[in-house]
Amino acid sequence: EIVLTQSPGTLSLSPGERATVSCRASQSVSSTYLGWYQQRPGQAPRLLIYGISTRATGIPDRFSGSGSGTDFTLTISRLEPEDFALYYCQQYGSPPLTFGGGTKVEIK
Amino acid sequence: EVQLVESGGGLVQPGGSLRLSCVGSGFTFSRYPMNWVRQAPGKGLEWVSYISSGGSTIYYADSVKGRFTISRDDAKNSLYLQMDSLRDEDTAVYHCARDRGYCSSGSCPTYWYFDLWGRGTLVTVSS
Secondary structure, X not given: OOOEEEEOOEEEEOOOOOEEEEXXXXXXXXXXXXXXXXXXXXXOOEEEEEOOOEEOOOOOOOEEEEEEOOEEEEEEOOOOHHHOOEXXXXXXXXXXXXXXXXXXXXXX | OOEEEEEOOEEEOOOOOEEEEEEEEOOOHHHOOEEEEEEOOOOOEEEEEEEOOOOOOEEEOOOOOOOEEEEEEHHXXXXXXXXXXXXXXXXXXXXXXXXXXXXXXXXXXXXXXXXXXXXXXXXXXXX
């Protein structure tokens, strides 16, 4: 099973700042099978990115994904108030699919 | 509105059973593979089970294999999770999640990432 480790656990930033969330895999992720989700308090998770860097339908272009192999990054270029939430990475190249432990982006 | 709504959670004693339901609306439910994903209190997400469009292929996480049973009733746009022999560590919010794959023209791909989620239903296993 591939273990995904996200860092930092919590990111304290102000609106307008840039957020960078890291996701490191315990072994190489097959092909481009890495995605990211956002979860606001009390809401359902929402797909942000799949295939490492492809934005899901309706996701604004301030969200971007990058990386390869074992190291991946979600970047939010300029934080909007609605972006303060939990973020999870997911690998789906090797069964069982697994998620990272989450990164909370909170208002500083 | 395109949405998934779960129900059936509650408090149950260790060793007990519970049946979760998930109703989909606003889309052709039968054409999508579906999953259950859970989230223990203060923890991350854990995939639990998968059922293909049509129900012919089913997978489970090792942690629930032999205790949980996934099923679907496309006439009712519904997904189910029968949970037996429940343990303390099964305490979590259970989300149903739609796979991005879509059955069309005889092709039914599964992509293994999820483009629609429900808010979840809380299952608490405690004596």
